Amino acid sequence: MTQTVPPRHSGDAESERIELTIGGMTCAACAQRIEKKLNKLDGVTASVNYAIEKAWVTSEKLDDRDHLVDQLISTVQKAGYTADVPPESYDEESGTVGARDLRGLRNRLIISGVLTTPVVLWAMVPATQFDYWTWFSLILSVPVVIWAGWPFHRAAAVSARHGTATMDTLISVGTLAALGWSLYALFFGHAGDPSMRHSFTLFDEPYWMAGHSMGSANVYFEVATAVTTFLLLGRYFEKRSKASAGEALRSLVNMGAKDVAVLKDEGEVRIPVNELAVGDEFVIRPGEKIATDAVVVSGESAVDMSMLTGESVPMEVAQGGSVVGATINTSGRLVVRATRVGADTQLAQMAKLVEAAQSGKAEVQRLADRVSGVFVPIVLLLTLITLGGWLTFGAPAEDAFTAAVAVLIIACPCALGLATPTALLVGTGRGAQQGILISGPEVLEASTAIDAVVLDKTGTVTTGAMQLTSMLSARHWGGEYEDAELLRLAASLESASEHPVARAITNAARESFGSRSGSLPQPENFRNHAGTGVSGEVGGHSVLVGRRRLMGAAGVELPSEVDQLVTEAETHGSTAVFVAIDGVFSGVLTVSDTVKDTSAEAVEQLRKLGMEPLLLTGDNAGAAHRVADQVGIEHVVAEALPEDKVATIKDIQAQGRTVAMIGDGVNDAAALAQAELGIAMGTGTDVAIAAADITVIRGDLRSAADAVRLSRRTLRTIRENLFWAFVYNTAAIPLAAAGLLNPMLAGAAMVLSSLSVVGNSLRLRRFR
Structure with missing residues (x-):
């Protein structure tokens, strides 16, 4: 799947974006290793997301794309993982988690659980112990640790071949060490005695507190099997939860129609939608x-x-x-x-925006990546220090071993790896369901600091459905053109523009001419003068439609009689548009707009979010202040060209404030890009949407406030996840090193920490 990614906020060269589905990742460290390998390729920039098991690669546009894809897949495979190009569309078994992998994991979990239950029961309940129970424990434990735990051992071996370590390394070493010690105690110690019995507590007092140890009579089959089962259980629910977290995107992609009734010469013919x-x-x-x-x-x-x-x-x-x-x-x-049709539809573009947002990394995630990159080696070092420290101070080997295994297991940074991607996955997916498209994780961080919001007027605060309210041709002052001809020529030129004023003039002409609306001639040499108007040729005439500034720049003289008309129009909040034909003033049109019913409420919501509003518009001061008064905005900047809008935002930023810009037009694009947070109304132009950080599909300004709330709540969830993940590891490792944490309990706690992070992220699905 390849898509062109338009550069944002810069004039970077066009790049090619390739998406790969990655298999075999078991933790955030795996994703980081793949990312490093891909980024070492010439001209390649890669981002790998562990939560949705995908990689996104951008490179300079290459002639031989297939060669690049093969090179990328080969690089991933050499790192010990699988990679493939995903299908063009989702089906029932595609998306975040493959159904086959989930079934295989479930089978391992079921068999592991069945075999582990009696082993744990015998070890924890002394009354159930019988002659040779330790040998029966061995028979049941080996399949659990070796076969059921094979995904952990395989991943650890892959990491070892590449000179790295992941949390699978900790799991593999910990469970194999528990099994290895038990075998030693069974064959060379007293644990193999037929009549051997021992008690069990989750919080056994270590040697340095109790002053005694059971020595080589103790076995850890229950630890090796229970930890393996707990971790398989955690990984299974983790994958299920990640699949649930990604459901919003899959439902978004799958909500389209499957077939369509097309009108042909022979009548209606039903065809698949992909043939449309x-x-x-x-x-x-x-x-x-x-x-x-x-x-x-x-x-x-x-x-x-x-x-x-x-x-x-x-x-x-x-x-x-x-x-x-x-x-x-x-x-x-x-x-x-x-x-x-196809990839160009709004639905497809929404899906691309959401998936692109989920592929990025916020600064907090980059911090977590850096921590996880060194965390596992540090844990292995702490394990050796724990083992050596206990032995140095005269503790029995069994107690030293128990503490070391507990450190290995409790330290697995699963929660750390899931903290950011799961929250981002759920937050952006929920936003898409609510008509809010977030372009990337950096947007979340920008939203927290916003203290000023700049709003465009037309189409943002107002309906943008402007209407022609009056028309006066220069014929009244001895000019050449009647009102009807003036409207026909002006509307013909404006028909090539997307501006709300242009639509008002064009719609008025079509209503006036009725069935003859198709007679509007097509303009030639059309040119848009940003912020001032349009020019071109219609029916052999040179036509200019726009503001007074455009007329002055073209050397068109305006009669003094129009000043009173313009002043009266602006007093009532209308906008005056001048028309010149063949370089001569030929008339003036006035258009007006209405404020959206929800705009005043939206402005108040933005203010409650700590954002001081300012109305910034290219319209006249009278119309701007009239709208501002209606919605409760005190600060107004009117008659602003696109460069003036950018300059206004820069002035606010120079005051040390962080700015959000909300707009919908072509002339807002530069300002949207300049602001720290650009929010485009989805009812606006494609240029504005491409320049924005957030797009709200509805034309309701309240959605912009919702977008900021969702961004802040998602970031808060990420920070909560990271906080508890860090606290969990930093608090639990010392307890394990001190011998106060049984390895089996450590495994259960590690699983619960990962599930709590995913569960906290899933709360975002309730956002309204």
């Missing part, structure tokens, strides 16, 4: 899913967008309106024309 092409017209009946992004050709209906946006109220659509793939037609029959 741009331009095909198809029918959507009430209750059916919309197969792909499309524009309505005929019919009226209400479309349920909740699966993409979380918005429960259906959206009304009619001829000329847009619909999004995977949403549901709730009432009327629609005929639509496909505008985007």
Whole structure:
């Protein structure tokens, strides 16, 4: 699976992104080792995610992509793992965890549990012990430690071949050491005596407290088997939990329609959705899913967008309106024309954004990676120090061995490796279900420091559905063009623009001309003047539509009579747009916008999050202040060009503040990139969305506040996970080294720590 990743915040060259599914990873250290191996390849930058078992590799665009993929897979295999290119789409057995691997792990767990139960029972309940019970324990323990625990031993052997150590090394060495000591005690000590009995407590007093030891009569079959079973249980539930954590992304990908009724010459023909092409017209009946992004050709209906946006109220659509793939037609029959298919649809882009976010690493995760990289060698050193220390101070070998094994087992940094990726996986997946797309983990860290928010006006605070409210041609001052011709030429030019003002003028022309709307000529040499207007040629005429500044730059003189008209329009919150034809002023159009019903509430929510709002717009001061007063914003910057918006954000940053920018237009893209946190409204332009850190699919400004809350809560969950993972290891290792922790209890505690981290992350699924 290859996708082009647009560079963000820079002009980096286009790069190729390759995704690989990685098999055989058992801990965060495995992911780190693979990442290091891949990053050593020339021109390659790799990121490996242990939680979702995938690697993402970017490199300069190469002619021979297949060779690069083969090289990447070979590198991973040489490191002792498996790698493959994932399928183009998810199926029932794909995604985070392979069903086959999970079944194999479950079988090992079941057999291990059955064999371990009597071994632990005999060791922990002296009344159940009988003649030769230690020998029966040996018979049951060997399959558990060797066969059921083989995944740990294999991973440890792979690590040893590459001169490294992982937490599997700790597990393998610990369980084999417990088995080895028991064999020694059985064959060369007194543990093999038929009548041998011993008591058991979870908190045996060590030699330095009790002053005695059972010496070579003690066996640790229960430790070796129970630890193996506990760890298999933990790994099984860990994989199940990770699969559950990734369910949001898989459900997002799988929610699309499977087939579609396309209109052909012979009538309706039902075809698989992957055969649909741009331009095909198809029918959507009430209750059916919309197969792909499309524009309505005929019919009226209400479309349920909740699966993409979380918005429960259906959206009304009619001829000329847009619909999004995977949403549901709730009432009327629609005929639509496909505008985007396959990987270009909004649903597919959402999935890519979510998966790209899950592939990245926040600074806290990079810290955890650095710690885990040195943690295992340190633990092995501490184990040797524990063993040597006890022996040096005259303790029996059994007590020294018990303490050393407990250190090995309790120190496994499973929770540390799961702390960040599971929270990120759940948080970004839940965000996607709620219509909030987070571009990467660094966004989470940026969200905590935001104390100022800059809002664009049109399409962000207001509906963006502007309407033409008045029109006055220069004919009133002796000019050449009537109102109808003025509107036709202006609308023809504006039809090539995405700006809300342009849509208002174009829609007014189409309503005015009715069935003759198709007669609007196509503009030539169209040019967008960011923040001021547009220019081009229509029907052999040079046409200019825009603000007073654009007219002045083009040398167009405006009659003094229009000043009063413009002043009156701006007083009422409207925007004046001037039209010049063939270099001569030809008329003025006024358009107005309405504030969204939820904008005032959204501004208050942003303020409660500690973010001081500022309204930043290219519109006139009168319209800007009118909107600001309606939503409760005190600070306003009006008539700002794109470069002015960037300069305004830089000025705020120069004051030592951290800025979030919320916008939706082409002229907001630079400002979105300049801000520490860029939030794009999903109803806006593709350029704005590409420049943003977070995209909210709904046009509701409250979603921006939700996005900040989700980002902060996800980061808080990551920090909680890391805190408890660090505390667990640092607090438990000294207890184990002091001989106060039975190795079997240490194994159970280590499993519980990993499950607690995953469970804490899964709480994010309840975010509203």
